[in-house]
Amino acid sequence: xxxxxxxxxxxxxxxxxxxxxxxxxxxxxxxxxxxxxxxxxxxxxxxxxxxxxxxxxxxxxxxxxxxxxxxxxxxxxxxxxxxxxxxxxxxxxxxxxxxxxxxxxxxxxxxxxxxxxxxxxxxxxxxxxxxxxxxxxxxxxxxxxxxxxxxxx
Numbered sequence: 001x002x003x004x005x006x007x008x009x010x011x012x013x014x015x016x017x018x019x020x021x022x023x024x025x026x027x028x029x030x031x032x033x034x035x036x037x038x039x040x041x042x043x044x045x046x047x048x049x050x051x052x053x054x055x056x057x058x059x060x061x062x063x064x065x066x067x068x069x070x071x072x073x074x075x076x077x078x079x080x081x082x083x084x085x086x087x088x089x090x091x092x093x094x095x096x097x098x099x100x101x102x103x104x105x106x107x108x109x110x111x112x113x114x115x116x117x118x119x120x121x122x123x124x125x126x127x128x129x130x131x132x133x134x135x136x137x138x139x140x141x142x143x144x145x146x147x148x149x150x151x152x153x
């Protein structure tokens with residue numbers, strides 16, 4: 001029980017820090033995250049809809065956590081995380097892995113979570129390494145085999 005609570009706490013902390021610990025620059029030079037609070041929420045959403053993967057990851061984080069102005073929406077967060085992840089954004093990949101592992105807004109899938117966290121780690125996201133270790137500790141042998149198959153493909 002304590003291990004499970006520690007895992008949940010770790011995930012919440014990671015979601016809160018992943019998209020804001022270092023700003024993500026876009027081709028147009030816009031930055032998202034704590035270092036880049038220069039854009040309005042409306043501009044961020046517009047950029048996310050336009051296919052900007054960094055904006056999609058930032059929007060995912062806002063939807064996953066909610067705040068004073070915006071209600072938490074895990075299903076919508078998952079959709080934006082997936083777009084960002086598939087677009088190659090390391091933070092989007094890690095956020096998507098977190099949602100997949102916890103089953104928030106999407107069917108729980110440890111193998112897919114491991115796959116996306118590995119992709120994020122290979123792109124140099126430092127939080128991804130810690131998250132991979134967490135996932136590995138809780139994976140069954142079948143989940144490991146499936147994750148390895150996903151990574152080979």
